[in-house]
Amino acid sequence: MTTIYRCITEDDTSQFCHRVSEALSKGWSLHGSPTMAFDPQKGVMRMGQAVTKEVAAEYHSDMKLGQQ
Template identity: 70%
Template sequence: MKIYRFLTEDDTSAFCHKVSEALSKGWELYGDPQYAFDQANGVMRAGQAVTKDVSEPYHKDMKLGAQ
C-alpha cells in the first residue's frame, strides 16, 4: 500500500535537508513543492508531498516518519 506525508518547514536549507532525508529513506516526491508566506512569523514556508510503498496495512496510529 502507498502512504503519504506532507513535509513542511521554513524555506531554508532545513527544508531541503528534511526532503533529502525522506528521499534517502525511500520516499518519493509527489507533485510540486508549495510555498506560502507565514504572516504570523514573517517567513516563507515550504511544503512537499511525498509517498512511499509499504508492506503493512495503514492504521491511524502509524508513525509515518518512522517508515
Template identity: 80%
Template sequence: MTTLYRCITEDDTLQFCHRVSEALSKGWSLHGGASMAFDPVKGVMRMAQPITKEVDVAYSPDLKLGQQ
C-alpha cells in the first residue's frame, strides 16, 4: 500500500467545498484541518485542505493524484 498526499487550494468559495467533497467521495481522507490566509493581491481569503489516500499502486512522480 502507498499513501498519497494532496493539498487542495482555492479561493474561499463554494468551489473549494465542492473540490474537497468530491475528493472525500473518491476515498480521500482529511489530513488535519483546513488553513486559510488572506491573498492581498487578489483581495480574497484562500483555503487549503491536505488530504491523503491509501492505494494499491507503487508511487511514481507520474501518478495523476487527482485521478486516484
C-alpha cells in the first residue's frame, strides 16, 4: 500500500466544502486542520485542506490524484 497526498484549495465558498466532502466520500482522509489565508489580488479568503489516501498502486508523478 502507498499513501498519497493532495491539498485541496478553493475560495472560501461552499464549493470548497463540496470538494472536500467529495474527496472524503471517495475514501480520502483529512490530514491536519484546514487553513485560511487572504488573497489580496482577488480580495477573497482562500481555504486549503490536506487529504491522504491509502492506495494499492505504486506512486508515480503523473498519477491523477483527484481520480484516485
